[in-house]
Amino acid sequence: MALSTSQVIRKLKQLYPTHAFAVANGRNPYRILISCILSLRTQDTVSIPASKRLFKRAPTLQKMAKLTTRQIAKLIYPVGFYKNKAKQISQINRLLLTKHRNQVPNSREELLKFKGVGRKTANLVLSLGYGIPAICVDTHVHRISNRLGWVRSKTPEDTEQLLMQLLPRRDWISINHIMVSHGQNLCKPRTPRCSLCPVRRYCRFGLSQNK
Numbered sequence: 404m405a406l407s408t409s410q411v412i413r414k415l416k417q418l419y420p421t422h423a424f425a426v427a428n429g430r431n432p433y434r435i436l437i438s439c440i441l442s443l444r445t446q447d448t449v450s451i452p453a454s455k456r457l458f459k460r461a462p463t464l465q466k467m468a469k470l471t472t473r474q475i476a477k478l479i480y481p482v483g484f485y486k487n488k489a490k491q492i493s494q495i496n497r498l499l500l501t502k503h504r505n506q507v508p509n510s511r512e513e514l515l516k517f518k519g520v521g522r523k524t525a526n527l528v529l530s531l532g533y534g535i536p537a538i539c540v541d542t543h544v545h546r547i548s549n550r551l552g553w554v555r556s557k558t559p560e561d562t563e564q565l566l567m568q569l570l571p572r573r574d575w576i577s578i579n580h581i582m583v584s585h586g587q588n589l590c591k592p593r594t595p596r597c598s599l600c601p602v603r604r605y606c607r608f609g610l611s612q613n614k
Contacts, residue, residue, distance in 0.1 A: 409574065432532030436528050454479075544579055548582070
């Protein structure tokens with residue numbers, strides 16, 4: 404049965420009404436940037452507490468910049484690659500203070516110049532921090548978009564470009580959080596819980612499970 408992308412998105416929004424990053428970081432571009440760096444290759448159960456510890460100690464850029472790389476590393480441990488991430492955070496802090504007037508850039512081109520910041524992180528900062536329409540494609544968005552049959556792509560970069568062509572701009576920001584939540588709860592990589600999925604009957608992968 405055919406169902407428009409907007410209807411699927413609406414159903415998933417009903418199931419997952421809030422974005423964890425936005426709730427935790429108050430749509431603060433700096434906090435979203437740092438939290439996203441910590442979350443890379445790290446489970447939420449580890450990265451979220453690490454972000455809370457870090458921001459409790461240094462809630463602003465100015466206070467964070469006063470921490471040494473070693474102090475940052477100690478606060479964020481045991482996130483994946485915590486020593487490298489501590490160095491990246493320290494470098495970003497210096498650049499924000501010296502070249503960006505204490506403000507996180509609101510352009511993808513400038514964000515991508517920071518070491519450790521890729522398109523996923525840049526798009527999350529733009530969308531959640533500044534309300535600029537951008538599609539943040541992580542492993543969940545990439546996997547579920549292909550499972551639904553919306554795209555046929557091999558890389559997150561390809562998925563982003565195809566979704567930009569497929570989805571109206573009004574849905575670009577929300578697509579990340581609903582698919583991340585759906586991927587963590589039901590549409591899991593290895594054992595998707597298709598029987599509980601509210602859009603199963605409209606999903607190419609879900610329909611294939613009935614055969």
